Amino acid sequence: MAVVSTPTTLTRALSAMDNAEVLRIRNDFPVLNQTVNGRPLIYLDSGATSQNPQSVIEAEQEFYEQRNAAVHRGAHHLAVEATEVFEDARQTVADFVGAAYEEIVWTSNATEGLNVISYALSNASLWAAQGRGDSRLRDLALGPGDEIVVTEMEHHANLIPWQELAYRTGATLRHIPLDDAGVLRMDEAAEIVGERTKLLAFTHASNVLGTINPVSDLVALARRAGALVVLDACQSAPHLALDVKQLDVDFAVFSGHKMLGPTGVGVLYGKQELLDVLPPVLTGGSMITTVTMERAEYLPAPQRFEAGTQKISQAVALAAAVNYLTETGIDRVHRWESELGQRMVAGLEAIDGVRVLGPAAGQDRIGLAAFDVAGVHAHDVGQFLDARGIAVRVGHHCAQPLHRRLGLTATTRASAYLYNTTDDVDEFLEAVSGVRAYFRA
């Protein structure tokens, strides 16, 4: 299902978003229409989880009211309809990120997607050692002497699965360090990614720093080394135009709930030639061709990686979320959020005692900012903002090594989405400016 450029979408693609449009958008999100602690809710925690437009909520409800059935089995009317909408959803997501239909595997979230890659690769090592499966598995197998490379800014979900893969296979885990501004040391990267590197995993956009990493430079290093590339697209897929083919990554993962969709569904993209030869991770129903009492043959991707009954209503609702983003225009969303991000950083930098992590104002970043308030713990900052109806994230944001590198244990993070106005950002900044006085810092 291709995205058709109608005159409306064409006009929208050219026009910038503004507060008036955002307020109309906000009306589509029921949960945002409430007061918290006597103030209108200002939701600035979309980096953790985004909210759902009515169309997404209705898509899930409509599925249960009209089409609920098991997919890929049964010949009855509901089973056929359920299978159709489920697979249409896959096509919608594939189109959204420039992938082929067969290259989109449903997972329960991005974390699961990364773990599937990690376990598929260690299974590849087992199979290759036994001479089982496709001969290409020998190239994918990892063992002692091989290296897996990540970066120092990764979310734990894009770190621990690789620590464990290294443990299971005897490979070595290395990382690309950051400079003091939180930017990847590309000079070091060129030294670290070498002929021993079998896999390079990194985030597209940092969930803490807001940095957008130089994907093409990193992919070029990996290609030179003959290594696989895994892209954590959790903070990019919801906010900017992602084209996995153009980026030429081997795998990419993202989560539905961070892109206006429901929880419980995520996406694993993998190049077809890889997904079709990699061993499965979960085995059981729906992913086999022939089963005897001794052994089984497996379907190609995506079913190869979708054992058991899938998250059908969630996938259907995620497609509705993608349609919402496409109709609004993902490039327009990206530009609007960049503006909000710049406004946040410029405003935060102007507040005495506030240190913003990541790129300074004026430099490229997505629409989020994590910061430290001198003398006030992040938990207290978050509580203070909550009392004003402002929802932000506090803690290490699942990036302990990154915080340690920056000499911090916990920070506060505000993250915007297409339903946030510049007024939201200004009220947030106004509130932050009162934090230190309240806590006598």
Place this chain on the structure above:
Amino acid sequence: MSLDQLYQQIILDHSKARHGSGLAATAAPDGASTGQSHQLNPVCGDEVTLRVAVDHGTVTQLAWDGAGCSISMASASVLSEMAEGMTVDELRSVIGNFRDVLRSRGKIPADPEILGDAAAFEGVARYAARVKCAMISWVAAEDALNQAA
């Protein structure tokens, strides 16, 4: 509930003037048996290392080091001030009462007769996400008492 009911003056005061803080620089009293405990809240990174010194069934010193939010630091400070001079049984009983109040979601009011200054943390019970902040040093004290016994 307002922010000021959560962050009562006594809490803000103790979060700045931290009684008993400075474990590394504080020697345990001679002749006392000691127990030490380290507690970490992985959610926010709050961390407390706490040592109790017990002499003939009486807590003679409660020293700690920590990093964390104002609630966690103030509660360690209040605990340290209260604990010194109590018998081990009294302190255990106060810790139990503090836990009951904090876990009650506001249903059990704090009794200042039992909890003294720690009654100021009553409002924390309404904020499920902050209960662990207030409890961390008290959990450490309970653990340290078991080791000193």
